[in-house]
Amino acid sequence: MTALSDPPASRARPAPRERVAADETVRIAMTVNGTGATVDVPPRAHLADALREQLGLTGTHLGCEHGVCGMCTIMVDGQAARACLLFAVQCEGAEIVTVEGLGTPEDQHPLQRAFSAHHGLQCGFCTPGMLMSSYDLLRSDPGVTAEELPEQMSGVLCRCTGYRGILAAVDDVARTYPDGVPGPLACGHRTLVGRGTGAGSGAGAPAEDVPAAAAPERVELPSGPPSAVVEVTSTLRSPTDRVWAVLDDFDLLARCLPGARLTEVLDGDRYRGRATVALGPVRLSFDGLAQVVERDPAAHRLRFHAQGSDAGGSATRADVVLAAAAGPGGGTVLTAHADVHLTGRVAQFGRALAGDVSRRMFEQFAASVDEAAQTGSVTAPGRRAQLRLLVGTARDAAGALVRRGLGRLRGLRRRS
Incomplete structure (x- = not known):
């Protein structure tokens, strides 16, 4: 390879477009x-x-x-x-x-x-x-x-x-x-x-001059490390077989995910859907694809890959594993593990905050799974649930800041 000289500061650059709509590429x-x-x-x-x-x-x-x-x-x-x-x-x-x-x-x-x-x-x-x-x-x-x-x-x-x-x-x-x-x-x-x-x-x-990309037929996960790793363990009142019945029904499962709904069922255990995440004034709507890659009724274990993008430049991909096991009092211990990859606007809020939001969403998901296992249906989350998500995330972030501050204070005291 040859060395590259620094370009002159006066080199002409194309004039930028005055305005680009949020849904353009x-x-x-x-x-x-x-x-x-x-x-x-x-x-x-x-x-x-x-x-x-x-x-x-x-x-x-x-x-x-x-x-x-x-x-x-x-x-x-x-x-x-x-x-x-x-x-x-x-x-x-x-x-x-x-x-x-x-x-x-x-x-x-x-x-x-x-x-x-x-x-x-x-x-x-x-x-x-x-x-x-x-x-x-x-x-x-x-x-x-x-x-x-x-x-x-x-x-x-x-x-x-x-x-x-x-x-x-x-x-x-x-x-x-x-x-x-x-x-x-x-x-x-x-x-x-x-x-x-x-x-x-x-x-x-503008986007209309660019050939539209074909909708993806399968989920492609990045090879690098995830932006956030989320693991949430919840104790449900419902017995394990009823919880598994919810996990095994992907349409019902999707309705348990806050803001998610299926729009099309494809072959090969693939599903198209839409998910909306609201965090205070920020509202992101993702169109995406999910693909079940492992379904084990004996172990009550489901694994799926999901990807989605919105018109504002955000994209998310996730490798999700859900597992149900017998819990105390005839209930169920539900474990959700997700490797989450973020790019674009949603990543600009910070990976730590994205991880906190994901954890809160999986906690709401567990509560919805418990409800679906008992009643066969799910109540759509309203503004109160979105407020709990916002307040809970803010409380977690504030608590983490306080703990870090106390740790630094103790360190200063020990050194003095």
């Missing part, structure tokens, strides 16, 4: 690590999700998703930027460099070699942000001193035990290249992994 073209790429994105999808989910460039990590932690730092038209704060539609015609473009295992960038030599890696979560931030620093200020580095590198928040090694690595490269750090070494024409790649398309095009 926009086709944008950009250059990523030297390769032209075209992606179809909703207007609210941020650049980090487009890079990770559509182009397979998972080196750009997501942390706070509020532009604070610096983990998603990349280069856009030669300037450092937070990928979680840029909408993908803003990047029409942009020249983007991610950590994958910095170097390869066979031809590492000097910064990558220095991070390894000075043991500045640790868990690796902050490493892409540290690498891209230090590259931007040494490119713009090659004369930075070791004393200035802690302040100049403060835009990436990690301060683990590898932090001093990171500063030593950056200082090493700064002294080795006093006239400026070499440019990215792994930028050149290649095939990007994922959907939506190809030749540039010019200015962003």
Whole structure:
């Protein structure tokens, strides 16, 4: 691969569209690590999700998703930027460099070699942000001193035990290249992994100019780690055989999920449906597909995969396992486990909050399953149930903040 020079700041960019409707998908073209790429994105999808989910460039990590932690730092038209704060539609015609473009295992960038030599890696979560931030620093200020580095590198928040090694690595490269750090070494024409790649398309095009994607026929779960792992255990009054009868009837089961309903039954134990999640003023409506992948009547165990997306750019996928076992007093212990993958607007509320909401929803689901097992029907949740979801989630978040604060206070007292 050839090195990529920084694009001039004055380079003309296509004029952005004045307005994009929430239910539109926009086709944008950009250059990523030297390769032209075209992606179809909703207007609210941020650049980090487009890079990770559509182009397979998972080196750009997501942390706070509020532009604070610096983990998603990349280069856009030669300037450092937070990928979680840029909408993908803003990047029409942009020249983007991610950590994958910095170097390869066979031809590492000097910064990558220095991070390894000075043991500045640790868990690796902050490493892409540290690498891209230090590259931007040494490119713009090659004369930075070791004393200035802690302040100049403060835009990436990690301060683990590898932090001093990171500063030593950056200082090493700064002294080795006093006239400026070499440019990215792994930028050149290649095939990007994922959907939506190809030749540039010019200015962003509205959805009606883009061939509509066919509705998925099967659920495809991401290969990476989930955004949240949810496990809820509930004790129900109903006997196990009646609870299993609810789990074995997917139409009834779907009505037990808050805000969900089936719209079509397909072959192969597949089901289309719609789910609405309301959290205060935020209301998300997902059209999706569920597919049962395991049904074990003897063990009272059901496993299904589900995926859904909404017009605002949110997408969710989940691997759900439901298991019923005999409980005290002739009742049932219902266990729900879900690996949840989130992208787009719903992920921007924070993965921890999404996990709290998912747990609250599974608690409501368990109560509905108990009702369906006893009566054969489910009462649709009203505004009061949505309010309980909102209040319960807020209470959990506040409790977690208080516990963290008390833990820090105890630590300060012990040190004093």
